[in-house]
Amino acid sequence: MFSLLRTLSGKVLLILAALLLAAGLATAGDTLRILAWPGYADADLVRVFERRHKVRVEVTLISTDDALREKLNANQAGDFDVFAANTAELQGYIEQGLVQPLDLARIPRTRAQLPRFRDLTGIPGISRNGRIYAIPYTYSEMGLIYDRAGVKGSPAETPDSLAVLADPRYRGRVLLYDGSTHNFTLAALMLGIENPFQLSNADFKRVTRQLIALRRNALAFYSLPEESVELFRQDGGVLLFANYGTQQVKLLRAAGADIGYVIPKKGTLAWLDCWAVTRGARNPKLAAAWIDYSLEKSVSNALSERQGLANTLFVPPAERERKLIWLQPVEDALRRTALWKRIVSGDLPDKFELPD
Numbered sequence: 001m002f003s004l005l006r007t008l009s010g011k012v013l014l015i016l017a018a019l020l021l022a023a024g025l026a027t028a029g030d031t032l033r034i035l036a037w038p039g040y041a042d043a044d045l046v047r048v049f050e051r052r053h054k055v056r057v058e059v060t061l062i063s064t065d066d067a068l069r070e071k072l073n074a075n076q077a078g079d080f081d082v083f084a085a086n087t088a089e090l091q092g093y094i095e096q097g098l099v100q101p102l103d104l105a106r107i108p109r110t111r112a113q114l115p116r117f118r119d120l121t122g123i124p125g126i127s128r129n130g131r132i133y134a135i136p137y138t139y140s141e142m143g144l145i146y147d148r149a150g151v152k153g154s155p156a157e158t159p160d161s162l163a164v165l166a167d168p169r170y171r172g173r174v175l176l177y178d179g180s181t182h183n184f185t186l187a188a189l190m191l192g193i194e195n196p197f198q199l200s201n202a203d204f205k206r207v208t209r210q211l212i213a214l215r216r217n218a219l220a221f222y223s224l225p226e227e228s229v230e231l232f233r234q235d236g237g238v239l240l241f242a243n244y245g246t247q248q249v250k251l252l253r254a255a256g257a258d259i260g261y262v263i264p265k266k267g268t269l270a271w272l273d274c275w276a277v278t279r280g281a282r283n284p285k286l287a288a289a290w291i292d293y294s295l296e297k298s299v300s301n302a303l304s305e306r307q308g309l310a311n312t313l314f315v316p317p318a319e320r321e322r323k324l325i326w327l328q329p330v331e332d333a334l335r336r337t338a339l340w341k342r343i344v345s346g347d348l349p350d351k352f353e354l355p356d
Helices: 002-028 043-053 065-073 087-095 108-112 162-166 180-190 201-217 225-234 246-254 284-294 297-307 333-345
Strands: 031-036 056-061 082-086 134-141 144-147 174-177 218-222 239-241 259-262 268-277 324-326
Touching: 031 065, 031 284, 043 056, 043 284, 065 082, 065 087, 065 180, 082 087, 082 284, 087 268, 134 246, 144 162, 144 246, 162 180, 162 201, 162 239, 174 180, 174 201, 174 225, 180 201, 180 268, 180 333, 201 218, 201 333, 218 225, 225 246, 246 259, 268 284, 284 297
Parallel strands: 031 056, 031 082, 174 218, 174 239, 268 324
Antiparallel strands: 082 268, 134 268, 144 239, 144 259
8 A cells, every 4th residue: 555655656746747847848948029120139149048048039120110010010919029119109009008017126127227217207108007118228319321422512511401311412312211100200300390290181291292302312212220331332322311320320330431420400300219018928027038138238238339329228428419309109100101102102292182
């Protein structure tokens, strides 16, 4: 009898051990799915995180807010766990219930961020009803890059206005970003519209005409920062609207380009990108661990050193006083996208039937 009990006990222990081992393997075999911009999840940094947490990491890169919006809106089955987006876009995702509030206790490195980024409730777009939905990670202004030789001797030798992008002297030599939301806002700024993020029907008519004029000047429309460098250098670009700001400056200078970089006197657009966790995240704890990992000094410093972008842990030495117009939610992103596709395709002004 005792022998039988010992045998049964041994079997029970073996079964329990097997179950515990299986549970451990399941945890070790977890996969974190990241949706991010180029440079936010470099392969070598991802490998460190994988080894530390004994997990796999899948990184999907996006190049425009339109692409990000499309992937997240299709995220019914929880295709991603953690993603990066600017504060203007995040407000829409929070309203749609596509993200979940964060447990800040799981992200202790937020305490090392600069004071302006630690005041999470004071940053528009990342909190709702006292709950925090995102953590600031990096930011940049969208300045103007110009080829020094290409503008030498012209009145625009040092471009200081967004209006230079539509200057007919640079027809076919301006490189523009292929993003509908930003471009409508950019054109509205050029026209002096008081609120470039909330356009009326009358504004849409004026802005659409301005974008068609910009299209005539366009050498090409880029999505990724590396793509902009190749197009600018190989295809004879003179002016570049830098959606990625200092990241593109660093890439172009590293490639040997003789360029200048300016912030327009009347101001320019700027973005603050944050990490957020999707509503369908399979492992919110692991997603929070990634956010916390991104705030390690070595990881945030790598972002700045490799990409030329500011991080939230220290003030860049070259940071100066300038007028930055932080991105805000727009009146109708889908309308902007539909119109932008028609503009890029070559539709003429008289083809657009816009209500008054």
